[in-house]
Amino acid sequence: MKKIINSPDKVVSEMLEGMEKAHRNLVYIRELEVITRREKSEKVGLVSGGGSGHEPSHAGYVGKGMLDSAVAGNVFASPSPDRILKGIEEANSGKGVLLVIKNYSGDIMNFEMAKDLAMMDGIEVDSVVVRDDVAVPDSTYSTGRRGIAGTVFVHKIAGARAEAGGTLPEVKAAAEKAISRIRSMGMAMTPCTLPGVGKPGFSLADDEIEIGMGIHGEPGVNRSHILSAAELAEVLLEKILADYDYSGKEVALMVNGLGGTPLMELYILNNEVERILSEKGIKVYRTFVGNFMTSLEMSGCSLTLMDLDDELKELLDAPCDTPALKG
Amino acid sequence: MKKIINSPDKVVSEMLEGMEKAHRNLVYIRELEVITRREKSEKVGLVSGGGSGHEPSHAGYVGKGMLDSAVAGNVFASPSPDRILKGIEEANSGKGVLLVIKNYSGDIMNFEMAKDLAMMDGIEVDSVVVRDDVAVPDSTYSTGRRGIAGTVFVHKIAGARAEAGGTLPEVKAAAEKAISRIRSMGMAMTPCTLPGVGKPGFSLADDEIEIGMGIHGEPGVNRSHILSAAELAEVLLEKILADYDYSGKEVALMVNGLGGTPLMELYILNNEVERILSEKGIKVYRTFVGNFMTSLEMSGCSLTLMDLDDELKELLDAPCDTPALKG
Amino acid sequence: MMTKKDYLDYIELVTKKLEENRDYVTDLDAATGDGDHWVNMNMGFQKLVASREILEALSLKDMFKKIGMLIMSTVGGSSGVLYGSAYIKASQAIGDKEVIDVPLLHTILEAKLTAIMERGNAKPGYKTMIDPLYTAIVRMKAGMEAGMDDASVLSEMKRGAVEGMEATKGMEAVKGRATYQTNKGVGCLDPGAVTMCYQLELLSDCMKPGKD
Amino acid sequence: MMTKKDYLDYIELVTKKLEENRDYVTDLDAATGDGDHWVNMNMGFQKLVASREILEALSLKDMFKKIGMLIMSTVGGSSGVLYGSAYIKASQAIGDKEVIDVPLLHTILEAKLTAIMERGNAKPGYKTMIDPLYTAIVRMKAGMEAGMDDASVLSEMKRGAVEGMEATKGMEAVKGRATYQTNKGVGCLDPGAVTMCYQLELLSDCMKPGKD
Numbered sequence A, B: 001m002k003k004i005i006n007s008p009d010k011v012v013s014e015m016l017e018g019m020e021k022a023h024r025n026l027v028y029i030r031e032l033e034v035i036t037r038r039e040k041s042e043k044v045g046l047v048s049g050g051g052s053g054h055e056p057s058h059a060g061y062v063g064k065g066m067l068d069s070a071v072a073g074n075v076f077a078s079p080s081p082d083r084i085l086k087g088i089e090e091a092n093s094g095k096g097v098l099l100v101i102k103n104y105s106g107d108i109m110n111f112e113m114a115k116d117l118a119m120m121d122g123i124e125v126d127s128v129v130v131r132d133d134v135a136v137p138d139s140t141y142s143t144g145r146r147g148i149a150g151t152v153f154v155h156k157i158a159g160a161r162a163e164a165g166g167t168l169p170e171v172k173a174a175a176e177k178a179i180s181r182i183r184s185m186g187m188a189m190t191p192c193t194l195p196g197v198g199k200p201g202f203s204l205a206d207d208e209i210e211i212g213m214g215i216h217g218e219p220g221v222n223r224s225h226i227l228s229a230a231e232l233a234e235v236l237l238e239k240i241l242a243d244y245d246y247s248g249k250e251v252a253l254m255v256n257g258l259g260g261t262p263l264m265e266l267y268i269l270n271n272e273v274e275r276i277l278s279e280k281g282i283k284v285y286r287t288f289v290g291n292f293m294t295s296l297e298m299s300g301c302s303l304t305l306m307d308l309d310d311e312l313k314e315l316l317d318a319p320c321d322t323p324a325l326k327g
Numbered sequence C, D: 001m002m003t004k005k006d007y008l009d010y011i012e013l014v015t016k017k018l019e020e021n022r023d024y025v026t027d028l029d030a031a032t033g034d035g036d037h038w039v040n041m042n043m044g045f046q047k048l049v050a051s052r053e054i055l056e057a058l059s060l061k062d063m064f065k066k067i068g069m070l071i072m073s074t075v076g077g078s079s080g081v082l083y084g085s086a087y088i089k090a091s092q093a094i095g096d097k098e099v100i101d102v103p104l105l106h107t108i109l110e111a112k113l114t115a116i117m118e119r120g121n122a123k124p125g126y127k128t129m130i131d132p133l134y135t136a137i138v139r140m141k142a143g144m145e146a147g148m149d150d151a152s153v154l155s156e157m158k159r160g161a162v163e164g165m166e167a168t169k170g171m172e173a174v175k176g177r178a179t180y181q182t183n184k185g186v187g188c189l190d191p192g193a194v195t196m197c198y199q200l201e202l203l204s205d206c207m208k209p210g211k212d
């Protein structure tokens, strides 16, 4: 295992310490693995988090216009309720706190428990669950769809609404609106290695890729031969467009790298994605290309679309200043 | 070879097309592989470029406060004089153009020839050469040191001076000042594969890393066993600090990933680097952590320090708005 | 019977068992989930072992509660909050007792089952850690009601744990990461069921009359 | 003797020779440089082959100039600008001649050498493409001065090319990427010298009296 680390059980705390040192607007709360803003503001608090290994998610989105606190779990494991509670406390200015949860049972259970604890302490807390991954069938009987890169758009939209003085129900409504209009789909080309395990979680042949793989290396929907950028754009968009009718819409597009994919390849993919979308009469209002929600050093990518209306455009374009997203 | 591409000989043009589509402030000049600003301004022009495969360098730094044009060569090959000439023409508003060249003989020869051509056309052109890589011994008889990630700081400093209305000699002086105070050192853990070649350019054993490797996979100064983040910070900084006396100085720090290294690891490394610097009485004024100057999908990193004075601080903090650096 | 000290010895045996099965458990979670279940469980139990002194100083009830808090905050993930909730709920069932006999063990396991089912909103048959626990309790109870002696009740419990664990192989996942697979993980054992089974088996061993 | 058509046939032979030596040349540049020399040369020559019709319509002088422009803009890198400058300078030496004989070939190669040395600020002995070219010219000139026949002069040129190429193995690099190595590439052939040698060898073959 070739990683720039000291010891597998210290990766999370040392990473967050390194973030605090790099970004003067962030504060790292030791032991509880919370990154929060140095300057608090009088607004509804926005908290997200989840397992580590998805950097810059989520601590990289803490700052003006986005999150107030990000709570980090161990690699690929939800943070525990006590950590999340601390994140909530730090984010609370008395106006209530919204939790943005990705739909994994571990995350749901831990965040729900933290929410209960915070409410027992008299903090107003509400939550939304992101389930944007169309690779996974949606069903009321199962856990349902996973939350992946689309979560970053939810942070942006809800964060802008909160920064603009929205109330907790308003911030929640903005987040729910975004969630209902976001769909994502990804694929992986190489596996990733958990620092504590030391060997790759799965293997793919030299000419094989896995379509629909999750951001934790959870198995995807099928394996395929290597695809060209044009074919890949086709395959990923097909699933997304079959699930939500974006035709005639203006969208925000995210071409997300999983950590080990060079920017060159993401831009080549973007070229194909934009071409297909414009052929289908879908107008791209804004594009985000880069590593936004990763899987350690996995190589691969995901595509995310968000159907925009005037409100969402305004919130998307509102200023933000975080380590991973500025503008 | 697992890459999200269509065909090896189209990677550069398709990538630049994908960039143009993603960023509304950029214009892509086809065939000549130049990315330039959509909105021109009345100031000294700043042009950089080099082989492709180092994304976001250099097209990602085109925009307000940094470059006017970036000229892309084929992967790891300098752009040809005709392309560079086009970049110069696009950047020229009549106030002259400064070329920021990385010290590789191919780049020097092509940029020099383009400079001659532009001057024949009556454009005032001057150039600076970045040679920040302390892995390579400096000598007047040889090609001398390579230019690597420190180049991004040069773009920022010279770009800010140009944006503030500096004359060509002033912009050049700012660039030279930055260059004289910048030192970098890198290492690689895994090789990278040129799209046109299809197999890795070198190999490293499972427990081996190469210290001082260049951003084109050029051999480094020595191979070593895997190092911990703390040891790595020590080894890389040692070479840098032996070459330039940063003690008692305030510095800008860049912890740069080579493309395949997750952000988690770069932050862990930053944690160690900051610790060592503060032990040595070197104050970090600003930190940049991320993929700024890459080598395709290579995993590895480089560290860059720039000794700051009040002028450089002001220029470093001046606003910029480019795809890869905003603030 | 088990005293606090016995229980902490048992925790150490579980830790050893986990250490021996690192690759096996990791590969099970890699096949259907995200591959971290062994890391999670190991981290939690290592923490418990490292906290032995603190734990030993508490009452049995408080020890269970503290174990729950430690697992929950050290591990995170699904297993952290589920085991955490289980131990916290079990501690409430212990009251002021200081020794675990078979009836109390049954009460403890029932409390754990309830906590896990509530927290995870899941049931037996969902291909989770619940399955071995549920089957172990069912067999245990039947044995007790049939008037079996302690040793037999405990071996029924162990048999139930193994049965429940093995049954997950044929189940479709309804909760947890295995649900993201097209075949819902059918054909693979659930990693959480396997580590739950280890714990139940060792619990049965440690309660053996010879060990009293 | 070589006509324009012969020269374009020669270009095709070089392209074929490069295709056959893809891995060999790539590995040489990977060992001391950045591994793209084969890709660069191949891209340039493929472009020339694809431009055959355009080239054939030009005068010899303009054809050389156009070849230079095409290589320079297609290839980039060190080799692009060096070969580009070489061909452009050679075109000036051709004047209005339409057939290349041995003396003109010598003039052309001297012009190329001068252009490459000026552009790259390098000399023979620096472990570059200059070495085989320089040694080829030296041997060629000596042969001409000694009054050898064309065939002998050409085989001297070929011998010089190979000698110069092989000599790069023992040299320390002064220019180019091999200088970044601690041992300056000693022990490795220079990839640019190897591909230059291919061209000189094939040039000698194509000029053979039988080919006139």
Ligand SMILES: Nc1ncnc2c1ncn2[C@@H]1O[C@H](COP(=O)(O)OP(=O)(O)O)[C@@H](O)[C@H]1O
Pocket (backbone or CB within 6 Å): A076, A077, A078, A105, A106, A107, C029, C033, C034, C035, C036, C037, C038, C040, C041, C077, C078, C079, C080, C082, C116, C119, C120, C121, C122, C127, C128, C129, C130, C175, C176, C177, C190, C191, C192, C193
């Ligand atoms: N909702 C649930 N109810 C009961 N058990 C669950 C639930 N979700 C997951 N599990 C159990 O947790 C195990 C996975 O634990 P672990 O890998 O540590 O956490 P994560 O799934 O967060 O990576 C599964 O194998 C399953 O037995």
Ligand SMILES: Nc1ncnc2c1ncn2[C@@H]1O[C@H](COP(=O)(O)OP(=O)(O)O)[C@@H](O)[C@H]1O
Pocket (backbone or CB within 6 Å): B076, B077, B078, B105, B106, B107, D029, D033, D034, D035, D036, D037, D038, D040, D041, D077, D078, D079, D080, D082, D116, D119, D120, D121, D122, D127, D128, D129, D130, D175, D176, D177, D190, D191, D192, D193
């Ligand atoms: N300054 C120079 N003068 C002459 N030849 C040079 C010089 N620099 C490099 N070369 C030649 O160019 C070759 C490398 O070409 P290539 O790999 O195509 O370009 P790059 O070095 O830009 O990657 C070297 O092997 C050497 O023969």
Ligand SMILES: [Mg+2]
Pocket (backbone or CB within 6 Å): A051, A075, A076, A077, A078, A106, C034, C036, C037, C077, C078
């Ligand atoms: Mg997990």
Ligand SMILES: [Mg+2]
Pocket (backbone or CB within 6 Å): B051, B075, B076, B077, B078, B106, D034, D036, D037, D077, D078
């Ligand atoms: Mg090159």
Ligand SMILES: [Mg+2]
Pocket (backbone or CB within 6 Å): C029, C033, C034, C035, C036, C037
């Ligand atoms: Mg797991």
Ligand SMILES: [Mg+2]
Pocket (backbone or CB within 6 Å): D029, D033, D034, D035, D036, D037
């Ligand atoms: Mg090369």
